[in-house]
Amino acid sequence: MRLHFRITRALLDSVRIDLRRPHPFAHERVGFISAGLSAADEDVLIVAREYRAVLDEDYLRDPTVGAMMGAEAIRKALQWAMQDRLALFHVHTHGGQGLPGFSRIDLRENAKFVPDFLKVTPQCAHGAIVLSDNAARGQLGFDPRQPCMPIDSFAEIGAPIRKWRAA
Amino acid sequence: MNRLQRQSFLGEGSEATLSTATIGIAGLGGGGSHAAQQFAHMGIGGYIPADPQCIDVTNTNRLIGGTLSDVKKGKAKVYITERLIRGLQPRARIHAVKGSWQAATELLKQCDLIIGAVDSFKEREQLERFARRYLIAYIDIGMDVHEIDHKAFLISGQVILSMPGCPCLRCCGLLTDERLEGEAKQYGAAGSRPQVVWPNGVLASTAVGLAAQLLTPWFPRPPEFTYLEYDGNKGTVSVSARVELLKGSICPHHPPDETGDPFFDIREHMKRQGKAGAGPRMRRWRSWLRGLTGRWEP
Numbered sequence: 175m176r177l178h179f180r181i182t183r184a185l186l187d188s189v190r191i192d193l194r195r196p197h198p199f200a201h202e203r204v205g206f207i208s209a210g211l212s213a214a215d216e217d218v219l220i221v222a223r224e225y226r227a228v229l230d231e232d233y234l235r236d237p238t239v240g241a242m243m244g245a246e247a248i249r250k251a252l253q254w255a256m257q258d259r260l261a262l263f264h265v266h267t268h269g270g271q272g273l274p275g276f277s278r279i280d281l282r283e284n285a286k287f288v289p290d291f292l293k294v295t296p297q298c299a300h301g302a303i304v305l306s307d308n309a310a311r312g313q314l315g316f317d318p319r320q321p322c323m324p325i326d327s328f329a330e331i332g333a334p335i336r337k338w339r340a341a
Numbered sequence: 342m343n344r345l346q347r348q349s350f351l352g353e354g355s356e357a358t359l360s361t362a363t364i365g366i367a368g369l370g371g372g373g374s375h376a377a378q379q380f381a382h383m384g385i386g387g388y389i390p391a392d393p394q395c396i397d398v399t400n401t402n403r404l405i406g407g408t409l410s411d412v413k414k415g416k417a418k419v420y421i422t423e424r425l426i427r428g429l430q431p432r433a434r435i436h437a438v439k440g441s442w443q444a445a446t447e448l449l450k451q452c453d454l455i456i457g458a459v460d461s462f463k464e465r466e467q468l469e470r471f472a473r474r475y476l477i478a479y480i481d482i483g484m485d486v487h488e489i490d491h492k493a494f495l496i497s498g499q500v501i502l503s504m505p506g507c508p509c510l511r512c513c514g515l516l517t518d519e520r521l522e523g524e525a526k527q528y529g530a531a532g533s534r535p536q537v538v539w540p541n542g543v544l545a546s547t548a549v550g551l552a553a554q555l556l557t558p559w560f561p562r563p564p565e566f567t568y569l570e571y572d573g574n575k576g577t578v579s580v581s582a583r584v585e586l587l588k589g590s591i592c593p594h595h596p597p598d599e600t601g602d603p604f605f606d607i608r609e610h611m612k613r614q615g616k617a618g619a620g621p622r623m624r625r626w627r628s629w630l631r632g633l634t635g636r637w638e639p
Contacts, residue, residue: 175614178451180476182506185597210601212475213610214450221476221600258598297606316607331476331505333563335453335555337361 176326177314178214179303181207181222183332189225190305193267200233202240202267206251208260211298218299220261220314220325226254239279241266248287256294263312267305273340274306276313284322288315301325311340345384352558356384362556363387363434365452365477367442367468369418370394371403371536372458372482375545377422378405381429383553388426389452391438391445392418403538442468450475454552457481458545460534462520469503469510473595474602478555479503481510482544484571486535496540496573499581500547502555507566508587511594515568540573547571547578 185207193203205227212219232247255262264287268274276284284302291300292315301314301322312325324341345356352358362385366373369392377390395415396407404418406425419437426433438445442459449455455477457468465481472479484498503509510516547569554563568581 175611182476182504182597184506210474210599210603211605211607212450212602213447213605213613215447216614217451218607218610219450219475219601221474223597223600259603261601297608299607316611329453329476331478333504333555333565334558334560335478337453 176217178327179220179325180329183330186330192227200241204228204241204266207263207265211261252294255291261298262300264302270306271308273309274304274311276304289318292318309338355557359384360386363452365389365449365455367391368458369422371541372545374405375542376456378425379549381426387434389436389448390419390422391442393440394418403536403541454478462516462524466516473505476505480548480551482548484540498540498544498571500544500569502551502567504565509592509594512587512592513568513583
């Protein structure tokens with residue numbers, strides 16, 4: 175099974191613009207991308223829908239990480255996933271060019287929050303995306319007992335269409 | 342010597358880009374067969390052609406690749422298209438579907454682009470809705486011959502590039518409730534509509550040009566939406582006045598929260614897979630089997 179992520183250029187641009195805004199105290203911004211899922215033969219398509227930023231007041235002061243979400247940010251995201259039966263992807267950016275990579279802290283935090291989302295919407299899968307200025311990498315979890323899987327490919331739907339392999 | 346060297350201006354890596362691209366073609370009559378031929382010339386690597394019909398003698402005035410021998414054998418249009426493509430791209434990834442495009446949705450979801458060369462407004466609407474649901478670029482082509490007076494005819498047609506988030510066929514006024522209702526009332530009553538080869542060629546070439554702009558970097562700022570009108574009497578293709586009117590507008594007919602399959606359940610999908618992450622050996626075997634069955638011709 176391979177995982178393919180599709181997002182419109184307009185949505186991806188708006189995510190990048192939002193994540194570049196400075197925060198009053200956090201070093202970076204984070205948000206969530208919602209997506210619909212679909213089977214495509216053996217593979218799974220992840221089709222992005224909407225972006226929601228984590229609100230300024232929902233960040234915690236934690237100098238050991240770039241950004242730390244508070245419980246209220248997680249609660250709102252869980253509510254969103256549950257009500258709309260969505261796949262949710264935590265998103266942040268490392269900037270720069272080329273294929274970005276998750277940091278050790280990113281991987282640790284992803285492993286913590288994905289099982290919580292699977293509890294409220296076990297029919298969906300959830301994960302995380304890290305962006306650069308011209309690419310992205312991601313992972314998806316669908317079973318709390320198993321580690322997240324890497325997203326194999328990304329497609330940015332605009333004119334021209336951009337595709338890249340990410341795993 | 343490389344077969345595609347004279348199109349190297351399409352951009353660095355364009356040959357690889359085209360080779361990895363997959364294009365769905367719904368309808369393989371005059372428009373779809375023309376488009377398939379040109380995609381094969383261009384070096385597109387993957388094809389999902391779908392059409393339920395077999396060639397008949399009245400198709401031979403426009404069906405590219407179709408022969409009188411095919412008529413005698415009652416050959417399916419998808420296999421004529423497959424033969425046409427393989428003559429230029431022997432190793433192309435072709436999953437020919439002898440059936441309506443609705444029978445090929447699992448395969449069409451994986452396409453980078455879908456060309457709609459279908460006859461009815463209803464099918465156009467369904468196909469565009471499908472493409473929007475899975476964020477797939479859609480290019481619609483269509484032509485018609487109207488009798489405007491006794492023995493006077495008007496040939497018209499359109500090519501519309503419909504990208505997710507951008508204006509759609511309804512925004513363009515091509516699809517309206519009146520047209521859909523009118524078509525539904527006439528269902529089964531109409532005889533075969535007049536069709537000729539050259540307008541199909543113009544429209545298919547225009548669509549293939551748009552596809553080249555979407556897939557390769559040769560054109561600096563390709564449009565994300567366009568509506569091109571064909572006047573077959575004058576022999577012109579021009580940008581519809583609606584393009585300017587719709588500039589910057591967001592399509593209200595296909596909201597982004599409709600993407601994906603509302604009934605998808607990852608647990609069921611994994612069950613169908615047998616076990617999580619079938620190994621690469623199994624994937625290769627399944628892929629080989631799919632390729633074999635896709636090429637199988639009754």
